[in-house]
Amino acid sequence: MCCGIGTIGFSLLSETKLKKGHFIDIKNLKKIIEKNKKINNFKSEIKFTKSDCFSALNKKNKFDLIISNPPFFRSNSIRANSIGFDFKFNFLNNFFTNVSHYMTSKGKIIFLKINDDLKINLKFAKNKIFKKIFKKNKLKLIEHLKIPGTIYEVMLISK
Numbered sequence: 001m002c003c004g005i006g007t008i009g010f011s012l013l014s015e016t017k018l019k020k021g022h023f024i025d026i027k028n029l030k031k032i033i034e035k036n037k038k039i040n041n042f043k044s045e046i047k048f049t050k051s052d053c054f055s056a057l058n059k060k061n062k063f064d065l066i067i068s069n070p071p072f073f074r075s076n077s078i079r080a081n082s083i084g085f086d087f088k089f090n091f092l093n094n095f096f097t098n099v100s101h102y103m104t105s106k107g108k109i110i111f112l113k114i115n116d117d118l119k120i121n122l123k124f125a126k127n128k129i130f131k132k133i134f135k136k137n138k139l140k141l142i143e144h145l146k147i148p149g150t151i152y153e154v155m156l157i158s159k
């Protein structure tokens with residue numbers, strides 16, 4: 001989810017036992033994803049869907065692992081760049097409200113967030129916000145790891 005040019009998805013497909021990848025983004029990046037598969041000689045079965053969060057997906061689609069690297073910063077303008085900015089945290093709320101419909105019973109979520117300690121003059125979701133969202137949507141935080149040397153953290157979440 002929020003696959004962009006597919007960096008994370010392709011890395012996982014090549015480095016882990018994952019067999020199939022479904023790449024999703026609000027932008028139509030089908031050609032770029034297909035080109036990246038070809039030039040890197042990836043053999044895995046992949047599919048791309050253009051979708052605003054889960055809106056274009058049928059609830060019959062169930063995933064063992066859902067990975068999201070979304071836009072992090074809250075904006076008050078709907079015209080803000082969707083790579084970096086999430087209008088009123090709509091994506092964040094939409095994602096966690098709907099994600100459990102798309103997970104297998106043992107399915108997991110890997111969600112990238114920004115480290116709370118980042119000093120920047122932009123609003124981003126901190127641990128306190130995630131705690132509330134998880135409680136509201138009956139999701140469990142299993143692990144929470146900092147990625148050393150970066151501003152990112154990874155959360156592993158289950159139903």
Ligand SMILES: C[S@@+](CC[C@H](N)C(=O)[O-])C[C@H]1O[C@@H](n2cnc3c(N)ncnc32)[C@H](O)[C@@H]1O
Pocket residue numbers: 001002003004005006007008024025026027051052053069070071082083084091
């Ligand atoms: C931080 S970038 C992810 C970059 C990606 N990891 C890569 O390697 O290219 C965020 C991505 O989220 C996508 N995005 C923004 N809003 C979205 C939404 N509502 N639904 C799905 N994708 C969205 C953007 O188009 C962008 O590609």
